[in-house]
Amino acid sequence: MIITLYDFELSGNCYKLRLLMNILNVPYAIHPVDFFPGREHKADWFLRLNPFGQLPVLKDDDLVLSDSGAILVYLAKKFDTSGQWFPDDPAVTAEILRWHAVADDITATSSAARLALGYSYPFDIEKSQMGAHRIFRILDEHLWFGEKSGRDWLCAPAHPTTADIACFPYVMLSEEGGIGRQDYPALRRWTDRVRRVPGFTVMSGIFPAGPAKS
Amino acid sequence: MPLSLSDPTWYPIASSEDLPFRHVYHGQLLGRELAVWRADDGNVNAWENRCLHRGVRLSIGINEGQELKCQYHGWRYANRSAGCTYIPAHPADAPARRIENRKYPVREAFGLIWSAANDDQPFAPFPGAEDHDWFALRPVPVNATPEDVLAGLSRLAPDDQPVEFIPGRAVTLGSAHFFVQPVDAARSVIRGILPEKPADEIATLRYYNEQLTKLRDSLERAAAKKPAPEPLQPVFEKVSVELSTMPDIAVPRGNTFPVVVKRKWQSADGVIGFELADRDGKHLPTFQPGAHIDVHLPNGLVRQYSLTNGPGDLMSYTIGVKAESASKGGSKVLVETVREGDVLAISEPRNNFPLRRDATRTVLIAAGIGITPLLSMARFLDKSSLNYELHYFARASETMAFSSELDVLHGRADRHIGLTREAIKAKVAEVLGQYQFANHVYICGPGAMLEMVQETATALGWPDEAVHFEYFQNDKTIDASSAFDVELARSAMTLHVPAGRTILETMREAGLTVPSSCEQGACGTCLTGVIEGEVDHQDVYLNKTEKASNTCMMTCVSRAKSGRLVLDI
Ligand SMILES: N[C@@H](CCC(=O)N[C@@H](CS)C(=O)NCC(=O)O)C(=O)O
Ligand code: FES
Numbered sequence: 117m118i119i120t121l122y123d124f125e126l127s128g129n130c131y132k133l134r135l136l137m138n139i140l141n142v143p144y145a146i147h148p149v150d151f152f153p154g155r156e157h158k159a160d161w162f163l164r165l166n167p168f169g170q171l172p173v174l175k176d177d178d179l180v181l182s183d184s185g186a187i188l189v190y191l192a193k194k195f196d197t198s199g200q201w202f203p204d205d206p207a208v209t210a211e212i213l214r215w216h217a218v219a220d221d222i223t224a225t226s227s228a229a230r231l232a233l234g235y236s237y238p239f240d241i242e243k244s245q246m247g248a249h250r251i252f253r254i255l256d257e258h259l260w261f262g263e264k265s266g267r268d269w270l271c272a273p274a275h276p277t278t279a280d281i282a283c284f285p286y287v288m289l290s291e292e293g294g295i296g297r298q299d300y301p302a303l304r305r306w307t308d309r310v311r312r313v314p315g316f317t318v319m320s321g322i323f324p325a326g327p328a329k330s
Numbered sequence: 331m332p333l334s335l336s337d338p339t340w341y342p343i344a345s346s347e348d349l350p351f352r353h354v355y356h357g358q359l360l361g362r363e364l365a366v367w368r369a370d371d372g373n374v375n376a377w378e379n380r381c382l383h384r385g386v387r388l389s390i391g392i393n394e395g396q397e398l399k400c401q402y403h404g405w406r407y408a409n410r411s412a413g414c415t416y417i418p419a420h421p422a423d424a425p426a427r428r429i430e431n432r433k434y435p436v437r438e439a440f441g442l443i444w445s446a447a448n449d450d451q452p453f454a455p456f457p458g459a460e461d462h463d464w465f466a467l468r469p470v471p472v473n474a475t476p477e478d479v480l481a482g483l484s485r486l487a488p489d490d491q492p493v494e495f496i497p498g499r500a501v502t503l504g505s506a507h508f509f510v511q512p513v514d515a516a517r518s519v520i521r522g523i524l525p526e527k528p529a530d531e532i533a534t535l536r537y538y539n540e541q542l543t544k545l546r547d548s549l550e551r552a553a554a555k556k557p558a559p560e561p562l563q564p565v566f567e568k569v570s571v572e573l574s575t576m577p578d579i580a581v582p583r584g585n586t587f588p589v590v591v592k593r594k595w596q597s598a599d600g601v602i603g604f605e606l607a608d609r610d611g612k613h614l615p616t617f618q619p620g621a622h623i624d625v626h627l628p629n630g631l632v633r634q635y636s637l638t639n640g641p642g643d644l645m646s647y648t649i650g651v652k653a654e655s656a657s658k659g660g661s662k663v664l665v666e667t668v669r670e671g672d673v674l675a676i677s678e679p680r681n682n683f684p685l686r687r688d689a690t691r692t693v694l695i696a697a698g699i700g701i702t703p704l705l706s707m708a709r710f711l712d713k714s715s716l717n718y719e720l721h722y723f724a725r726a727s728e729t730m731a732f733s734s735e736l737d738v739l740h741g742r743a744d745r746h747i748g749l750t751r752e753a754i755k756a757k758v759a760e761v762l763g764q765y766q767f768a769n770h771v772y773i774c775g776p777g778a779m780l781e782m783v784q785e786t787a788t789a790l791g792w793p794d795e796a797v798h799f800e801y802f803q804n805d806k807t808i809d810a811s812s813a814f815d816v817e818l819a820r821s822a823m824t825l826h827v828p829a830g831r832t833i834l835e836t837m838r839e840a841g842l843t844v845p846s847s848c849e850q851g852a853c854g855t856c857l858t859g860v861i862e863g864e865v866d867h868q869d870v871y872l873n874k875t876e877k878a879s880n881t882c883m884m885t886c887v888s889r890a891k892s893g894r895l896v897l898d899i
Pocket of ligand 1: 127128129130157168169170171172182183184185220223
């Protein structure tokens with residue numbers, strides 16, 4: 117029984133899964149998909165795996181899953197013995213899913229701007245950038261007041277959850293879409309904290325943070 | 331009034347709490363981006379947000395505690411001075427001392443971090459500032475001109491309570507003070523502070539945040555309706571390729587500066603510690619691990635002492651001096667006559683013993699007073715969480731200097747006390763082990779110890795490049811058989827150096843004043859620039875790269891391979 121990730125190295129959505137599997141120590145194989153410039157995610161064989169023609173796809177034995185947020189939950193429920201990454205509590209579950217939805221909005225804005233600038237996708241750059249700034253403002257405010265009340269992560273628990281993983285990559289990659297984070301100091305501090313989670317791993321454009329100890 | 335790049339006003343650029351442990355804050359003032367970071371010693375640095383190497387933002391770099399490391403090619407910059415301390419592409423060389431990032435004045439006060447575009451104005455608190463323990467509100471960035479934002483803030487005042495403008499684009503509304511940080515021509519941040527911590531912190535913070543957010547939205551709606559002013563165009567200084575690839579070849583032409591002896595204490599039996607600081611409390615020049623300074627003694631002698639300091643530790647230099655030393659009366663003067671409060675002249679730090687930071691394992695071997703440069707190295711490696719082990723050999727535990735300093739290191743620091751020669755040799759062989767790729771050993775101690783470690787390392791397969799020494803003495807036999815001419819470019823004279831006489835002696839006989847100290851090619855004092863001709867290097871001061879560069883020489887022992895040398899003197 118081996119997990120296969122249909123992966124594009126430069127995709128932030130695929131990176132979410134590599135990140136959580138690394139943190140949870142889940143072994144997996146990679147099946148590279150030439151998203152750019154090959155557009156392999158629109159090839160017949162891939163559409164049979166995911167009719168939406170989107171990366172990532174994860175195969176666990178015969179089970180084929182798509183959508184990074186859904187797969188994060190699957191991985192957490194199946195492999196996270198600590199129960200921290202997707203806790204059972206109803207309120208926390210709702211909270212996490214709320215931020216998974218925000219993560220999709222971040223993909224639709226920050227990632228779209230990046231695809232337009234770096235991969236010549238025909239997206240409206242300015243509209244994508246403005247959309248990302250609108251979300252980042254709210255994120256920064258949420259995290260700033262979180263710090264004031266002793267909450268370091270997106271959701272209430274005293275530890276990170278899949279919500280933090282889901283929102284992280286396209287926040288970190290926003291500069292590639294021309295979206296600066298200078299105006300979001302609390303958001304920047306949160307990215308330091310995520311990068312210090314044990315088991316953290318990098319991708320192109322996302323650097324490690326130094327250790328927070330003397 | 332329109333924004334000016336040279337506006338000398340102090341503005342808040344962050345809240346104190348924006349600089350948590352080991353974080354790099356991304357700020358901007360008057361069009362210039364800033365990398366702002368708090369070092370472990372509490373000092374706040376506000377630097378131009380560009381690595382001198384490729385212009386990469388330093389705000390994405392790593393705060394290593396006392397140095398900031400660029401994320402791209404790993405250039406490291408020291409706390410306080412912003413001097414470059416390490417260039418990974420040239421791991422065996424100390425960077426040229428002129429590589430220093432641009433820094434801006436910075437102060438932490440009233441819950442905020444303040445900065446200014448230049449040093450033209452001293453930092454002055456706003457009226458009433460000193461009377462309170464200020465509480466910072468959530469800063470609110472606004473995409474509008476600082477002028478419009480200030481006007482918008484003043485409109486928040488209720489009719490019966492007129493707003494009061496205070497210097498530096500600020501207003502008071504009741505007891506709350508609001509400052510407008512001019513980020514750029516069309517970008518601002520509102521930074522509010524209250525004179526004291528409110529009873530219900532969160533509710534108060536939420537209240538002001540909501541007010542300011544509403545103001546922001548209305549200001550941005552208005553700004554969208556008119557043409558945005560052009561962003562400010564700051565100019566950046568670049569570091570030339572030559573400078574960045576040039577190792578630190580120092581030509582100390584008697585360049586000294588005064589320092590005051592801040593502390594003098596007995597560090598161990600026979601070892602006196604001296605802490606030397608700037609007289610006005612400013613920071614001292616950047617140094618790299620392994621560096622030493624020339625100390626000009628009251629009796630006219632010049633002696634070299636290694637710095638023991640850790641990274642970014644520039645408020646004073648600490649050296650260790652051996653009390654009963656046979657060194658021609660140099661250390662004796664320091665130990666016996668120099669007292670706390672006395673002023674001494676020292677040179678800028680020079681480094682003939684650079685530390686690589688790309689080793690997988692670093693072994694530091696110190697004997698006796700040789701601990702001083704190795705303590706500095708251990709402190710640097712410690713802060714960067716690099717793998718090292720320090721072995722300190724001494725006759726008796728009472729003679730081990732800087733013991734408490736060693737105790738606080740996180741890495742391995744073994745003390746070996748009272749071993750016989752044979753036992754020392756066996757211990758050295760044991761700690762070195764068979765050579766492995768990317769291992770490096772650094773040794774400092776008496777000449778016999780250096781030779782023994784070198785022989786042992788060679789026998790265990792360690793290549794020369796992996797074995798690093800600092801000589802305080804040149805034991806080589808000097809070959810003074812050549813005869814040649816030296817042309818002194820700046821003094822406009824040509825001298826003949828016969829066999830058996832040194833260049834230094836010949837120059838002195840001709841009436842020139844040239845500094846020297848050890849006169850055996852070990853201390854670096856007589857270092858002289860070479861303009862033309864091929865040098866026959868016989869010193870132990872210059873490293874291989876420096877010798878190969880053929881741009882400088884030690885005139886006390888080195889000679890010419892060519893018939894003529896042109897010196898920059
Ligand atoms: N909600 C999906 C979005 C995935 C997504 O947008 N994937 C990108 C690659 S990062 C993609 O395949 N885009 C191609 C497309 O949508 O046609 C998820 O989180 O997995
Ligand atoms: S005087 Fe010491 S090296 Fe020349």
